[in-house]
Amino acid sequence: MYKLLLVIVLLSSTIFANKIVWEKDFHSGVVKAKKLNKPILFVVSNHSCRYCVKLEKTTFSDKRVIKTLNKDFVSIISYSDENDYTPRELLRSATPTSWFLKADGSPMFQALIGTVGTEKFLKYLSVVKKEFKKVNNKKRAKKQ
Numbered sequence: 421m422y423k424l425l426l427v428i429v430l431l432s433s434t435i436f437a438n439k440i441v442w443e444k445d446f447h448s449g450v451v452k453a454k455k456l457n458k459p460i461l462f463v464v465s466n467h468s469c470r471y472c473v474k475l476e477k478t479t480f481s482d483k484r485v486i487k488t489l490n491k492d493f494v495s496i497i498s499y500s501d502e503n504d505y506t507p508r509e510l511l512r513s514a515t516p517t518s519w520f521l522k523a524d525g526s527p528m529f530q531a532l533i534g535t536v537g538t539e540k541f542l543k544y545l546s547v548v549k550k551e552f553k554k555v556n557n558k559k560r561a562k563k564q
Contacts, residue, residue: 461519485541510527517532
């Protein structure tokens with residue numbers, strides 16, 4: 421009973437958090453995504469980039485975005501000015517760069533470069549969730 425209560429508290433604190441739960445390390449984020457069978461939001465950012473700061477202060481501060489990301493995605497952020505690891509195939513010359521990845525870390529779509537408004541980002545999240553579910557359903561059907 422105690423374990424069940426602890427799990428519920430931990431899950432509710434993640435889902436209803438007022439900040440995105442960011443995995444700092446790409447590799448551990450991919451391991452987590454595989455384990456939880458969730459898509460990944462991978463963001464390459466820079467603390468001195470004004471568009472990165474704008475994205476974090478607007479879109480990534482929206483309660484609906486936070487709730488969706490914390491519930492349905494594994495979110496990873498890599499800061500280029502901190503020399504965080506970014507896979508070579510995901511490197512772009514501009515920041516912020518946002519990727520939606522499969523649970524294995526491979527891209528689902530082309531990268532979003534620059535600040536993306538909240539409403540548009542929420543639509544992207546919806547499309548990614550549907551596509552991820554569709555691909556997983558096809559994999560399950562092939563196994564049966």
